[in-house]
Amino acid sequence: MDRQSVYSLGIYPSQDTVDGGEGTNKIIQRELVEFIMQFQIENAFIYRDQIRENVLSKQYYCDVDIAHLIAFNEHLAHRLNNEPADIIPLFEAALKTCTQKILYPSRSEEDLRLAKALPEHQLLIHSSVETSSIRGLTAPNVSHLVRIPGIVIGASTLSSKATSLHIECRDCHQSQNLSITSGFTGISLPRVCSRERGPEGGDKCSLDPYFVVHEKSQFIDQQVLKLQEAPDDVPVGELPRHILVSADRYLANRVVPGSRCIVMGVFSIYQSQKNNKGGAVAIRNPYLRAVGISTDNGSSAAGGTGMQFSEEEEQEFLEMSRRPDLYSLFASCIAPSIYGNADIKKAITCLLMGGSKKILPDGMRLRGDINVLLLGDPGTAKSQLLKFVEKCSPIAIYTSGKGSSAAGLTASVQRDTSTREFYLEGGAMVLADGGVVCIDEFDKMRDEDRVAIHEAMEQQTISIAKAGITTILNARTSVLAAANPIFGRYDDLKSPGENIDFQTTILSRFDLIFIVRDEHDRNRDETIAKHVMGIHMGGQGAQEQVQSEIPVEKMKRYIAYVKSRCAPRLSAEAAEKLSSHFVSIRRQVARAEQDANQRSSIPITVRQLESLIRITESLAKIELQPIATERHVDEAIRLFLGSTMDAVMSAGGDTSALGMGGNRELVEEVHKVEDELRRRLPIGYTSSVATLRREFVERKGYSEQSLNRALQVLVRRESVQFRRGGMLVHRSGV
Numbered sequence: 057m058d059r060q061s062v063y064s065l066g067i068y069p070s071q072d073t074v075d076g077g078e079g080t081n082k083i084i085q086r087e088l089v090e091f092i093m094q095f096q097i098e099n100a101f102i103y104r105d106q107i108r109e110n111v112l113s114k115q116y117y118c119d120v121d122i123a124h125l126i127a128f129n130e131h132l133a134h135r136l137n138n139e140p141a142d143i144i145p146l147f148e149a150a151l152k153t154c155t156q157k158i159l160y161p162s163r164s165e166e167d168l169r170l171a172k173a174l175p176e177h178q179l180l181i182h183s184s185v186e187t188s189s190i191r192g193l194t195a196p197n198v199s200h201l202v203r204i205p206g207i208v209i210g211a212s213t214l215s216s217k218a219t220s221l222h223i224e225c226r227d228c229h230q231s232q233n234l235s236i237t238s239g240f241t242g243i244s245l246p247r248v249c250s251r252e253r254g255p256e257g258g259d260k261c262s263l264d265p266y267f268v269v270h271e272k273s274q275f276i277d278q279q280v281l282k283l284q285e286a287p288d289d290v291p292v293g294e295l296p297r298h299i300l301v302s303a304d305r306y307l308a309n310r311v312v313p314g315s316r317c318i319v320m321g322v323f324s325i326y327q328s329q330k331n332n333k334g335g336a337v338a339i340r341n342p343y344l345r346a347v348g349i350s351t352d353n354g355s356s357a358a359g360g361t362g363m364q365f366s367e368e369e370e371q372e373f374l375e376m377s378r379r380p381d382l383y384s385l386f387a388s389c390i391a392p393s394i395y396g397n398a399d400i401k402k403a404i405t406c407l408l409m410g411g412s413k414k415i416l417p418d419g420m421r422l423r424g425d426i427n428v429l430l431l432g433d434p435g436t437a438k439s440q441l442l443k444f445v446e447k448c449s450p451i452a453i454y455t456s457g458k459g460s461s462a463a464g465l466t467a468s469v470q471r472d473t474s475t476r477e478f479y480l481e482g483g484a485m486v487l488a489d490g491g492v493v494c495i496d497e498f499d500k501m502r503d504e505d506r507v508a509i510h511e512a513m514e515q516q517t518i519s520i521a522k523a524g525i526t527t528i529l530n531a532r533t534s535v536l537a538a539a540n541p542i543f544g545r546y547d548d549l550k551s552p553g554e555n556i557d558f559q560t561t562i563l564s565r566f567d568l569i570f571i572v573r574d575e576h577d578r579n580r581d582e583t584i585a586k587h588v589m590g591i592h593m594g595g596q597g598a599q600e601q602v603q604s605e606i607p608v609e610k611m612k613r614y615i616a617y618v619k620s621r622c623a624p625r626l627s628a629e630a631a632e633k634l635s636s637h638f639v640s641i642r643r644q645v646a647r648a649e650q651d652a653n654q655r656s657s658i659p660i661t662v663r664q665l666e667s668l669i670r671i672t673e674s675l676a677k678i679e680l681q682p683i684a685t686e687r688h689v690d691e692a693i694r695l696f697l698g699s700t701m702d703a704v705m706s707a708g709g710d711t712s713a714l715g716m717g718g719n720r721e722l723v724e725e726v727h728k729v730e731d732e733l734r735r736r737l738p739i740g741y742t743s744s745v746a747t748l749r750r751e752f753v754e755r756k757g758y759s760e761q762s763l764n765r766a767l768q769v770l771v772r773r774e775s776v777q778f779r780r781g782g783m784l785v786h787r788s789g790v
Contacts, residue, residue, distance in 0.1 A: 081146060084132065088150035091128050092118070093157065104158060111155055116175050117306045118151050119348070122183035136181075137201045140322045144179055144347065151177035176219075178305045181320050181348040190285050190297045193342065197323045204344065205289075205318045207487055208311045209298065210282035210479050212472070217304065222272035225249045227261035231269070279308040283319060283344070287453050287487060300343040310349050314486040314529060316451075320348035365617055373617050377680040383691075386678060389606045391444040394437045395587040396580075399698050403428050403568045404441065406695070407492065407534050408449055408615050409677045411670030412623040423516050424623075425534040426670050427565060429498070431556060431703075432572025433545050438538035442494040445536055448608050450616045451491025453484045457501035457539075460484065462508035465493075466518045467529055478523045485512045485531040498539035499557050506562060509535070513565040514663075537566075546573060556658070564659045567667030568699040624676035626669065630689045634672065637693055638665045641701065658703050668692050722762060729758055729766040737776065737787040744784050 092103045107118050126133040136143045155174055160167035187205045188197075223245060224231040232250065236243050245268075249261035284298040301319055303310065311317055325340035365373075376382060387401040406426055413424030430438045446452040455465070465483050472479055484493055498506075512518050512531040519528045541555040556563070563569065606614070626634070645660045671692040676684035729752060736751070737743060745767075752758045767785065770776045777786045 085146045085150050092154045117178040119180040140201050147179045148177050202323045203320045206283040207316050209284045209481050212280040214277050216275040217278040220274045222269045223266040225265040276305050277308040278304040301346050303346040307346050314482040317351040321346040395584050406671050406674040409674040411673035426567045427535040429566040429569045430538045433574035436572040439496050448611045449492045453488040454494045457497035462505040466508050469522045486529050488533045492534045495537045498537040560659050564663050569703050570699045571703050622677050622680050624673045624684045627683050633689050725762040726765045729762050742786040
């Protein structure tokens with residue numbers, strides 16, 4: 057009045073002032089109802105239709121995209137993000153109101169009765185905002201909406217959580233309903249009966265009179281998930297963090313351990329029993345109350361990463377797939393800082409793409425993943441190739457043989473700390489489902505651990521029977537393994553069988569086996585030296601030009617795209633060519649085994665025919681071709697002959713053909729000298745080296761090199777011994 061200005065006063069009390077919070081809640085609820093009823097995209101009422109469909113199929117939930125809410129009412133979306141605990145119950149009540157309006161619009165008694173009988177609805181939220189990591193959840197995030205990606209490593213059994221308890225007094229039988237707010241916290245029953253003292257002055261009811269009537273209480277399903285960071289998000293040297301996720305009603309039983317998903321939830325805290333004992337009053341444990349779980353549809357759909365591709369990107373990939381030199385270009389972009397190894401890089405390209413997996417009418421599965429083994433000398437950049445594959449594959453896990461146990465690779469049985477129940481935690485092979493497992497130092501693994509991955513490599517499952525849990529987990533992964541031969545280096549004078557420490561069973565499961573040799577060749581050494589110097593000085597090696605062609609990120613996306621869109625099949629001509637070739641390879645191996653008079657340590661079985669098929673399919677897949685042609689078969693056969701067959705054929709006796717720089721005549725000559733030496737020296741005889749040299753080199757015309765080699769081989773086999781400092785040769789054994 058004193059301010060000499062017009063003073064106005066509302067005569068009608070505003071809704072806000074009458075009942076404070078209640079009024080704002082009603083306004084918010086009205087706005088939410090408006091959003092659901094009126095939001096439309098291109099004249100289609102999305103949420104109205106969704107609710108109608110869901111309710112008619114007896115599913116009372118609605119999946120809302122936050123982007124739509126932001127477009128409709130930014131203020132509401134902001135409140136939902138910052139005060140989810142208050143807004144979500146309002147939203148769920150609004151959903152129920154909308155269902156009543158949509159399904160029972162008339163005010164007839166029948167409709168009102170049905171509308172009243174509707175169960176509570178559940179709100180699911182999904183969004184495309186940036187995800188935050190489990191490490192990024194800090195105190196300011198508490199009771200806000202967060203979106204977190206990860207891998208489910210454990211899922212509890214379903215338990216029932218009460219939403220409203222029906223309690224009754226045991227003295228006067230007066231009953232009431234207690235509603236329970238969500239969360240992990242317990243609830244305490246009232247200690248005193250709420251009934252007033254009777255008019256005729258009856259006694260009060262005793263203390264703690266209430267008991268729970270379970271039949272009249274209401275329950276919902278609840279499941280506790282354990283969400284762990286994806287291995288690619290964990291910083292080096294850190295342990296992966298995990299968080300508990302509480303999922304209820306329609307979110308329960310959505311995911312199984314090993315699946316990658318993105319959880320949208322309210323970051324909340326609960327007081328655990330442990331902390332109470334320690335007397336720490338204000339310390340709470342964090343957990344996530346899920347309001348939306350989006351899984352990557354079928355873990356291997358887009359390489360298991362749930363990548364979305366825009367139209368421009370798809371167009372770009374299609375153009376890329378039409379390039380005639382795409383295969384060799386892709387291979388040269390794999391670890392471009394490593395010189396040479398062209399065939400290995402091509403094999404790795406096939407491994408990243410994978411063949412087509414098939415499920416036969418009788419339910420039998422044929423794997424589509426390709427396994428590759430690199431076996432060879434130290435210093436041939438095997439581990440660097442593995443590291444690169446880990447970077448460019450959409451899903452990959454790198455592990456070293458010595459540091460991995462059987463349980464760590466397959467699955468372990470853990471005991472839940474609170475419920476004391478056993479549950480399964482997937483290991484590396486399960487977590488890399490739909491991707492690649494890189495195992496370094498494969499030869500240093502203990503045999504019993506190596507046997508654990510036999511099943512995973514062929515059947516692509518891991519079966520477990522431990523602690524009363526019998527189950528089968530999926531492990532649809534490719535294996536890329538690197539190993540050293542027994543003596544650290546590949547020994548030319550021994551057959552592959554003596555160089556390779558593996559059993560035939562595991563070798564037959566590898567589609568391609570490369571023996572990586574560190575050969576001494578002046579020109580090659582010079583080029584490599586130049587290349588390494590270039591990289592160390594300016595990061596530009598001799599082969600570095602391709603680096604700019606396809607960056608790693610683009611490769612990753614292309615691989616995911618190809619895996620999700622393409623599953624080629626063989627054409628009739630290609631199949632004919634493959635089968636006839638396989639038969640000739642088997643014949644060749646049989647002949648080699650006969651000549652050497654021993655079974656080859658690297659077997660050629662029907663599995664190898666299947667691997668040829670897979671490689672052919674993966675070559676067609678790179679070019680996004682639906683049918684694999686003879687051209688692809690030729691390249692697959694070339695790769696196979698250059699890797700596995702090369703390793704098998706080098707088993708021609710004890711001196712490998714590779715050791716002679718590929719000179720097969722020399723090998724045969726050494727064999728002849730060996731046989732003649734055996735004839736010339738009966739057991740127990742001694743002869744001087746000079747005499748032998750005169751006889752073999754001067755008279756019979758063998759080369760001195762082959763005589764020395766043959767003597768070396770016989771010494772290794774302990775057939776002969778050198779005496780007097782290498783002057784005399786004594787035949788000591790067979």
